[in-house]
Amino acid sequence: MSFKEISHTADVKIQARAPTLESLFSETCNALMQVMYGTSRKGLNKREIVVTSDDTESLLLEFLSEVLFVSEVEGIVFSAARVRINGSNLQAEMEGEPFNKDRHAQGTEVKGISYSGLSIRQDANGYMVDILFDV
């Protein structure tokens, strides 16, 4: 599993790779949290996130939008997500810790997850996605 930030003039564009669809979702979540809060994130608490959507791309977008919402409203910085996908349903067991200004104010706020250019592709090595975060 890996992700990298690829060049985009105004926003943050992430390219993630993973062997399975579930781990691709986890990795994209990891990218989102890293952009917002940096790399120092601990898994002290657990939290479940459940979303549903019609297609795989919108399921990813719904999932990340929910992560963004919970993170902001509940003040949780997530360190890991164990994702299970069953048809149009997603259930994620999230690990994280309370926002700590000293360690987590290193990133930039993400305003939203965009559909622009969002496509999940599959090849012999697994799954890949390009996704844009508005910052």
Added chain:
Amino acid sequence: MFQGITRISTLEWEVPLGFVPGMRVPGRFFLSESLEKLLEPGAVQQLANVATLPGIIKNSLAMPDIHWGYGFPIGGVAAFDLTEGVISPGGVGFDINCGVRLLATPLAQKDVAGRKDLIENLYHAVPTGVGAKSAQKVTGQVLDAGFGERNDLVRCEEGGFMKDADPQQVSSKAKQRGIPQGGTLGSGNHFLELQVVREIYDEVAAKAFGLFKDQVCCMIHCGSRGLGHQTCTDHIKILEAATKKYQIKLPDRQLACAPISSHEGKAYFGAMAASANYAWANRQLITHTTRNVLAKMFSIDYGEMPLVYDVAHNVAKFEEHIVNGKKEKVCVHRKGATRSFGPYAPDIPSELSPIGQPVIIPGSMGTSSFVLRGTLTAMERTFGSTCHGAGRVMSRTQAKKKFSGRDVMASLALRGILVKAPNEAAIADEAPEVYKPSEDVVRVVHDAGLSLLVARLDPLGVIKG
């Protein structure tokens, strides 16, 4: 210039029908030769994509700060027919009513010289950056709650309040995000900057706007915070379904839309307008905090710091424009573009009516900002619109590789500009070099007559989010 694009005049270019399949009108954008080399193919593609939307009138337009965004290009403007046309969050963005305001002060540059504590105090008073929460709680309207003066409303686009707002269309999730964030700056390109009026180009307009040479001003750039971001996310989901329901073919899912007259279109407009109102309230709370800091430090009165003007640059609105020789109400989307209503247009404070509305164009961290005035040319050519800023030329990844926050701070300090931010990366991200030169962009809109130069302001100190 890219293949297929033709030059209409010195500063105007056309993207012809067929540049992308399904275009209903040609695209038009404004650009000088010096900015031409910075144009991205992705931005032109997005401009052409907008031209495929149902009910688009005349042209899909872009201002000279055009760059690659999502949905519409940044710098994009498009007007839609109320019967045939659509409304799309892709033409507004996540940060609904991201905008900028300019606050005047009675201080001259010498009054604040050497006062490093001013930027420090403002930085501690205005919550900024990721995870920042506000201690300010407002019930009802911000002015009734004592966070400003009546005249502040007069000096806001729309009087600081879109009357068609429908708060019921704003989800409880959006409200949960918005409640603790009133009066916070956010992060990214948002800022609060102390500036000095360095040059006046139009004495009559500057005087009417309340600006004079050597005057210290404060510019505030931010938007609707999590409330607006969540509203956009919520309604894109609704409009995705609506796009299918109304059988609208789109080249980009981020352009999800619905007919303006549909239930879904009206719901989005009502929620967007409510979010826009939150953004005005948010900028007002920051204004209040700023005034209190300045009043205490320099023994000046709250009332001596009037608002010059407040403009929205991410918004969709119903406005009257001339279409095919007739005055018509249309839905104008501005995504990273500023309204530039000319003399005697509606919704301009009566004392400024003969001059046109003030247009405020922020520069990047180390570069000049500008005040211009709206024009009749903009009313005729761009549905009363002009540019909104400098526009990025370098990605954040490149910026972080190329610059260190510490070096950027040091080089700005040499020029007498103080920077405060929650982290150094935020400063590297926004180094002056990652933006087009603001004066080049402003020169295009001035020469094209889309807005006319009134004053130039140079930075003295800045708080980055």
